[in-house]
Amino acid sequence: xxxxxxxxxxxxxxxxxxxxxxxxxxxxxxxxxxxxxxxxxxxxxxxxxxxxxxxxxxxxxxxxxxxxxxxxxxxxxxxxxxxxxxxxxxxxxxxxxxxxxxxxxxxxxxxxxxxxxxxxxxxxxxxxxxxxxxxxxxxxxxxxxxxxxxxxx
Amino acid sequence: xxxxxxxxxxxxxxxxxxxxxxxxxxxxxxxxxxxxxxxxxxxxxxxxxxxxxxxxxxxxxxxxxxxxxxxxxxxxxxxxxxxxxxxxxxxxxxxxxxxxxxxxxxxxxxxxxxxxxxxxxxxxxxxxxxxxxxxxxxxxxxxxxxxxxxxxxxxxxxxxxxxxxxxxxxxxxxxxxxxxxxxxxxxxxxxxxxxxxxxxxxxxxxxxxxxxxxxxxxxxxxxxxxxxxxxxxxxxxxxxxxxxxxxxxxxxxxxx
Numbered sequence: 064x065x066x067x068x069x070x071x072x073x074x075x076x077x078x079x080x081x082x083x084x085x086x087x088x089x090x091x092x093x094x095x096x097x098x099x100x101x102x103x104x105x106x107x108x109x110x111x112x113x114x115x116x117x118x119x120x121x122x123x124x125x126x127x128x129x130x131x132x133x134x135x136x137x138x139x140x141x142x143x144x145x146x147x148x149x150x151x152x153x154x155x156x157x158x159x160x161x162x163x164x165x166x167x168x169x170x171x172x173x174x175x176x177x178x179x180x181x182x183x184x185x186x187x188x189x190x191x192x193x194x195x196x197x198x199x200x201x202x203x204x205x206x207x208x209x210x211x212x213x214x215x216x
Numbered sequence: 217x218x219x220x221x222x223x224x225x226x227x228x229x230x231x232x233x234x235x236x237x238x239x240x241x242x243x244x245x246x247x248x249x250x251x252x253x254x255x256x257x258x259x260x261x262x263x264x265x266x267x268x269x270x271x272x273x274x275x276x277x278x279x280x281x282x283x284x285x286x287x288x289x290x291x292x293x294x295x296x297x298x299x300x301x302x303x304x305x306x307x308x309x310x311x312x313x314x315x316x317x318x319x320x321x322x323x324x325x326x327x328x329x330x331x332x333x334x335x336x337x338x339x340x341x342x343x344x345x346x347x348x349x350x351x352x353x354x355x356x357x358x359x360x361x362x363x364x365x366x367x368x369x370x371x372x373x374x375x376x377x378x379x380x381x382x383x384x385x386x387x388x389x390x391x392x393x394x395x396x397x398x399x400x401x402x403x404x405x406x407x408x409x410x411x412x413x414x415x416x417x418x419x420x421x422x423x424x425x426x427x428x429x430x431x432x433x434x435x436x437x438x439x440x441x442x443x444x445x446x447x448x449x450x451x452x453x454x455x456x457x458x459x460x461x462x463x464x465x466x467x468x469x470x471x472x
Contacts, residue, residue: 067256074266078367078371091400118405
């Protein structure tokens with residue numbers, strides 16, 4: 064039988080362990096992991112975003128650098144307005160980088176891939192990415208393929 | 217007791233039990249006095265029911281994560297979607313398996329010992345002795361164990377989840393060679409802090425309350441014989457297992 068002092072100490076350590084687990088799970092295993100709090104915002108307009116969802120990955124060269132924060136339809140241009148949050152770590156991306164929507168695998172989630180441009184000016188908070196490529200839609204590809212192959216005959 | 221043998225008595229008896237358990241809980245909470253002593257005693261009970269359950273929770277959690285990842289990895293890789301394994305692991309853990317399995321293990325490890333302890337106190341007339349010394353056994357014995365369960369089970373669920381995810385990492389990353397970054401980012405992209413994780417923790421609090429309530433209640437009402445204590449201990453495990461699984465369905469239906 065341990066003394067009551069030791070028991071209280073162990074119980075304290077146990078609760079501390081639980082709080083540590085809580086923090087680990089909240090930070091490491093849930094959605095705000097890629098860019099926790101910090102980062103800067105960049106917007107891009109796409110004519111079609113396909114199945115892109117908020118919290119999707121934003122990557123450059125295959126490396127995750129941020130995530131999609133919100134998606135809305137611009138009332139004037141009727142284009143999809145995608146707000147991305149990019150980690151502060153990557154604060155010197157060229158201003159004329161282009162954004163495309165890709166699909167991870169055939170049935171995977173959609174994500175935004177950034178291609179670096181050549182401008183010496185970096186993207187800043189609130190900037191807009193002008194060069195964008197919309198999502199490839201499987202249905203459109205199939206339609207085009209069938210249409211083309213009919214034309215060949 | 218003769219009423220239990222007739223058919224209406226057999227029907228009414230579970231209802232009476234439920235009523236007694238409810239009244240018992242009401243009494244326990246209405247006499248709640250949060251003193252310094254009460255807090256220290258609760259901490260002691262957290263040690264006995266929480267810390268002492270760590271071994272079973274840690275090994276149980278680790279192997280649940282390992283086997284869950286093994287099975288889903290095998291199936292998902294047939295569809296070329298093996299990278300979704302962390303999503304399946306985290307969602308099933310946070311939403312269901314973590315709270316439910318932890319509570320079942322807790323009932324077996326700590327619930328039974330609480331029941332047996334209080335039942336033996338009843339059988340050896342220690343509860344009556346406390347009463348004679350003008351110490352309220354509700355306050356001295358029951359309340360710290362109830363409060364400890366409400367704190368210890370969520371804490372154990374958190375530790376269980378971490379161990380299970382580590383088990384998943386060991387299998388997917390170290391044994392099958394998945395990319396660790398994909399593993400974590402897939403998990404982070406699909407698990408929502410409040411909807412998946414928070415709701416699971418709400419369940420954990422509810423289950424902890426239920427498990428400690430049943431354990432204390434069956435101990436308190438155990439017949440003061442060795443058979444009575446043995447029966448009460450069995451009843452604790454059965455009642456906790458059944459009611460946790462039912463409550464899990466009800467809470468899930470509410471939360472989704």
